[in-house]
Amino acid sequence: MSEEKFKVKYGKNLEDIKAKTPTVLLPVSFGESSLVLLDIIVSQLEEQSAMNRAHIGYKLVVVIIDESDFDNTKIDIKDHVQKLKEVSGTDLLDKLDIKFKIIKSESYVTSNRLQKIFLTHDFQSFSGKSESDLDLDLKTILLQTSDKSTREDLLNIVRKETILRTAIAENCSVILFGHSMSKLADDVLSLAVKGRGSEISDNLTDGIIEYERSNLHILHPLRDILFSEIKEYSKLCGLSEISLNISEGTTVKKSIKNKTINELIKDYFRSVEVEYPEVISTVVKIGSKMAHPPTQDDFQIKNCILCSNSIYNDPKHWLEQITVHGGAPLELEEEKANLEAYLASVKDKKSDSLIHEADEVVPLCYGCIVNLGTTGQSGFIWPTKRPSKQEILDEYVLTDDEGDED
Structure with missing residues (x-):
């Protein structure tokens, strides 16, 4: 954060200084990394405010x-x-005019944007018409799947989108994430395992992203710091006492069967970090060099209806290429007759009805296709329509008193 826009401002024209002072959003999960970053930022702003005739560099x-x-x-x-x-x-x-906002994750769910998504046996995805039973809360929506890794992945989508919406609502131009080098390494492997490799570049790279026609500058100030170093800082500053150990590691012991993909990868890197910290830095460096994948010929880049991430290649086509759809060829008449009898008895009438009631074909990325594969064929309810900038501002104003923490 050595850029000019974060440095102290001088001058007597308060309106001009206000226009040059960016508003920075810092998500705090009460994990030790985000708490440490907040402590560092507060110290920096305190130092800036102590300078003679100077104004702090950012809100x-x-x-x-x-x-x-x-x-x-x-x-x-x-x-x-x-x-x-x-x-x-x-x-x-x-004194530093630091605002604290508590945003309920339920704000991500709005009934008028809830739709049912169907996934057929041949990986075709459809959105269904709204029904009377679509007025659900976030907990019920997440419990549509019994797979813990899938629920965690869906919750990460909610967190990311909620942070971006809050940045728009608070007129922030910069978002600081407190991810350590260890956390970034976790993300590289977990995204790859979950079939979200195309997201690695965006998740690791500092730079400008566009969200609802607004440019947001994403920064990871702790990207060169190991989690073990952050823990030591946290202990020295007394931050460990208020840490909830949500985003970085956990003190709760679980069996391997009860752990999600993210938890397994965290455990791996925590064990490696002690003796081989260079492994973590190598993973982050490789991940940072990854660019967006090339697109297939004549394939138009789309956004996933569920997670809103870009789709660079047709996942349906790829899955069809690696999936065996048929068995050994039938030779005897008896085998053919048995197959016809079987197909007649188990005809998937449900799948036909799903396609019949669907509104339109919708794009799904590979990671979300895998997630929907754990929910069965009854359809998956999700807020599929991202609100516009004006809708974000309107909704935020309506819930501001409830979500404010002054």
Whole structure:
């Protein structure tokens, strides 16, 4: 964050200084990495405010996503935010005009955008018409699948989208993520395993992204720091006491069978980091060099109806190429007769009805096709339509008093 726009501002024209001062969004998950980054940022702003006749270089908005509605631990987010303010210094935070926003994850779900997505046996995806039973909360939507890795992947989509929407609503031009080098290495492998390799470049690279016709500058200030180093900093500054260990590691022991893909990869890198930290830096460097994949001939880049990420190649075509659709050729008349009898008895009438009631064919990326494969054939309900910038602002105003934490 050595760019000119983050440095202190001088001058007497307050309107001109205000126009040059960017608003920065910092998501805090109460994992140690995000808490450490917040502590560093507060120290930097305190140092800037102490300079003679100087104005701080940027305004800071801290956003906390409240997932307590479906979290079995029933964590009181407001209580933790208050503890965080006390550790950081309430008077100092007020002096620096740092805003804290608590956004409920439920805000991601709006009934008028809920649709049913169907996936046929040949990997064709359709969106279905809205029904009376589509007025669901986020917990019910996530419980449509029993696979823990799938639920975690879907929840990550909700978190990412909620952060971007909050940035638009708060008029932020910069988003800081507190990911350590270890967390970025986790993301490289977990995205590859989940079939989201095309997202690695966007998730690791600092730079400008476009969201709802607004440019957002994404930065990872701790990308060169190992998680073990962050833990030591956290202990020295007393941040470990308020950490919930959500985003970086966990103190809860689970059996391998109960762990998600992300948890397994985290455990691997935590064990490697002690003696072979160069492995982590190598994974991040390789991941950072990955570019967007080339597209197939005559294939128009689309956005996934579920996760909104770009689709560069047709996943349906690729799955058809690697999937065996038929068995050994039939030779005897008896074998042919048995096959016809079997097909007549198990004809998939349900699949025909799904296609009949579908509105339109919709694009799904490979990762989301895998996710929907765990939900069965009854269809998967999801908020498929991303709100416009004006809709984001309107919804935010309606829920502002409820989500504010001043």
